[in-house]
Amino acid sequence: MTAQQNIGTHTFHTSFGKILALKENGVIKAKSIRYARSERFQRPVPLESVEHEEILDKTPACPQNINPILERLIGKTDINQFQPEESTQFLTITRPENFNENENLPVVVWIHGGSYEIGCGDLPISDPSAWVREQNIIVVSVSYRLGFFGFLGGNENRPANLGLFDIIEAIKWIKNNIHGFGGNPENITLFGQSSGGDAIAHLMISEGIENLFHRVIIQSAPLGFRHKRYKMSSDFFSKTEFLKDETDVLKITEKYVKFLPSVMKYGLKSSMPFCLQYGYAPLCKEEESLQKWKENAKKYDVLIGLNNDETALYIKTARQGIYAYLHHKILDKIVRKTTELIYEKPANIFAENYAKGDGNIYCFKIHPIVKNKIGASHCIDLPLIFENESAWISSELLKDIPWKYIHENGKKLRSLWAEFARTGKISDDSERPEILELRKV
Template identity: 40%
Template sequence: MPHAEPTEQDAPRFTTPAGEIIGWRDRGVIRATGIRYARAKRFCAPEDEPPATVPIHATEWSPALPQNTIPELDAALGVTPKEAAYCEGELHLSVTVPDSPATKPRPVMVWIHGGSYVFGAADLAVFDVRPLALEQDVIVVAVSYRLGLLGFLGGYANRPANLGLLDMVSALRWVNTNIAAMGGDPANVTLFGHSAGGDAVAHLMIAEGTQGLFRRAIIQSAPLGISRRRAKMNAKMGQKAAALKDDAPLSQVLRTQVKVEKAAQGFGLRSTMPFGIQYGHYPLPAEHDVDAAWRHVATNFDVFIGTTAEETALFLVMSPNLMRLRQLPLVGEPACRAMVAATTRRVYQRDALRFARRHARAGGNAYVYRLHWGKGRYPFGAAHTIDLPLLLGEPESWQYADLIKHVDETTLLEHGQRLRGLWTEFARSGQLPASGQVEPQILQWWKAD
């Protein structure tokens, strides 16, 4: 992604309640990047950033929050190590606005990145929201939040849980307060998130303090099938983390996180994503109340939820042992296909359908989708994250990604534009035809009942 180098004189400016924001122009959009929305002491709730008394120079990409690298995922997505620039103690977001006149406030889409609550950042090149904003005439906000041990484990040693989720709530408050001054409609805000980000979006619907901050939720490939019955695993993880001092060097925190992850082993599929939201800790209800909470808010939100056809194929490819199994003559490929189908249903598809049906039966508006793009293409197929190259980034952003190796640029652009159109159609009104499909064999959707 190009770096911002605007001159002070011609730089775009927004006069907002947060202060005067100075952005930069980038190929048809205005960027306001790396805006600090909150500060956060380690193991403490975020504190909203007060209004600035001097101009905010929003011309640098949002830094990532501290995290360990995952080489296999970097290779699949084409993320390069040089993109990593970590910042602890500050929380940032970036806003992308079409650089063209508007006759009315634009819909706002807030992107919550995924990465198993341990990986990712708002401004990774593969998550670039420029095509979405430019093509579809919407404002897109990308949010960074705390990860791993610093953001998603609590309830031990007097350390609060769900800090990363509280970061997102703080970011939504910033959007609600400031987006009108940037041309957006604060009454038409859609959250869209992938994987852990989709899981977060679903739980922000029932989090305290989010009432009135967003109207629609697009929940992509959320691992809802492993979001419950995690208390024992979290307790064991907390025991391993308790010896870590609040002021330990960051390098020690990240090393401890690895040990904490290993402590989660033995809890089945849940241990594949050990960090996550924790029920019964602010701002979430107790686990036995969560279904009632979602039913209670159903009429407040339009929901578009779905999965890919072969979610867990990504993790099969990332595992050398499973790839060796896959290569066994005659039995390897069928065995792996059966395993992918079973785990995709268990972790993703089954609970996505349950979520949509519960929402609809409680009076809410819900649609379900299934993404087939890439199915049959070795080795990933229609795997977890295959929707991301269609929705975000540009062909050059994905040039190093194993995920879409050998997909030609024209196909990626054409199919991506169709999917982005569907996403923004839902974001504008919360409505889609009762059923339909994006051709050729990209995605199908239907209304939940």
């Protein structure tokens, strides 16, 4: 575990304003910069200048319900470190401490996952400090509206896809302002995991994103959940209509949960009740999506992939319900089938379609680090990219995996992902971790 040292402050003088940042352990971190504001169920309005020059005591996060399963498997959330904020348009910039003022560093924009319902840009489990130090890049972590506030719409009074509009506004801010932090606005890579990866895939075919970014890294996107969601979204939308004027945001998150069992009839996709919605701005109709990805294939370099045992996170760790009583061989088969259905086949279809449009695309798969009960499940990629031992120390996801294996494999993976972010390519000569399967499509 790295000891904290050399703590201090740094002031960025930018066209957006004077921004105070923390200097610690070889990086400079400008935290919780507000890039826009929004009223409930309204599109974000960009800010023209910084609203304050202070470092916030608590991290703003969209109101949400803590997921006890993920807390057990990934890490406990200290809710005292976060401040519920309905207008949650914030970003954090992490850059190397030692830099030349004239440098133009590649910029990676982190879009967090969490089923479009939980999480925020600033979590200890996605601290990019190690990656920034090693690879001399800038990482911008974005927070956006979630759940009821960002991804459950259906009419002009409660529009769909508001969280996606937040992300677009964040990328515009980065494009316009990152030069003041030493970043290259002509070398921006969007990087997302799970629903964050799904959001990025759809940003590639959204309106209003021309020339905002240049390549994408999509990890563990549940693209198999994107199809035929209209009835479920419409049902959930109508059942929560009575909450739209509730002033207490925490009551809203408590109450909508009661209606989640009612959408179970829609099958596997009901495990992600909040999502992007086709046919509403800034997205096309669902039946147009594959063709639009193909048409846009020459615009963006793509690195897309998954973990070998994605659904094991939920199926093999269940302590109640039917999964708790099944033999491990049966569980293995369920994990394989559901991983293929939700993650692997949709990613391969995406890649083949993209390649037919002459797009530059790589596919990857992460295999188990060591033999353990869960395998290479959903989220196993996070500690590899965002190496932060103290944040993962109590995680059941990494149980029986010595940290040295995380470190050794993670360092090589971070190098490859940074190479892609710089150039859009991964050389055949670049060292690969043993757990990684990688191919150019």
